[in-house]
Amino acid sequence: MGDFFGVLTNGNNGRVFLDGFTNTVELFVIAALCSLTLGMLLGAMRVSPVPTLRAFGAGYVNIVRNTPLTLVFAFLIFAVPKLGLNINPFPSACVALTVYTAAFVCEVVRSGINTVPTGQGEAARALGMTFGQVLGLIVLPQAVRSMVPPLMSVLIAMLKNTTIAAGFSVLEAGAIQDYMSERGEPRFGVLLWVTIGFLILILPLVAFQRYLERKWAVAR
Secondary structure, three states: HHHHHHHHHHOOOOHHHHHHHHHHHHHHHHHHHHHHHHHHHHHHHHHHOHHHHHHHHHHHHHHHHOOOOOHHHHHHHHHHOOOOOOOOHHHHHHHHHHHHHHHHHHHHHHHHHHEEEEEEEHHHHHOOOOHHHHHHHHHHHHHHHHHHHHHHHHHHHHHHHHHHHHOOOOOHHHHHHHHHOOOOOHHHHHHHHHHHHHHHHHHHHHHHHHHHHHHHHHHH
């Protein structure tokens, strides 16, 4: 048991854990906000009356969603600099997670929009409302209730996907095990503490998801 707690207390091990999970949270928050914004925009394109926008949204989702996230990271970390764009690993990781997760957010948004009866949108357009007004004032406020559970699942998956950044020179929670191994710390103890750290981050998201589900279930 002493060895288990010593993983955190020996030397400055605690600082390594703190820095790793701090970077993980920063990476998650930035990528979550950006992917939600981009995903909403792509979702609007998927249901747009303009064929070109629908085709672009569908093409983006089909290409990105079927591409392994590791390849997205590799492209941004290794290929983009050869094009003359030098981006640090952390911003590149944010972009990779945003680009990848936005495709899944888009599909959640599209599915949520499809749960709203089409008659409501047709009635709003008959009153002279534009597509943007119909989407923002009529459809999305109703669709958001059905979108929250799958959206939270997508964000939780993205939080776990941040560990891929460790393989591309980003110091985050996924990289802690390698740092601790160099210091001779027991691998099992390190992995267990990393698992506990991720549970601490994920459980509040799950609780928030269930709270919204209960609240809006009553509202219906």
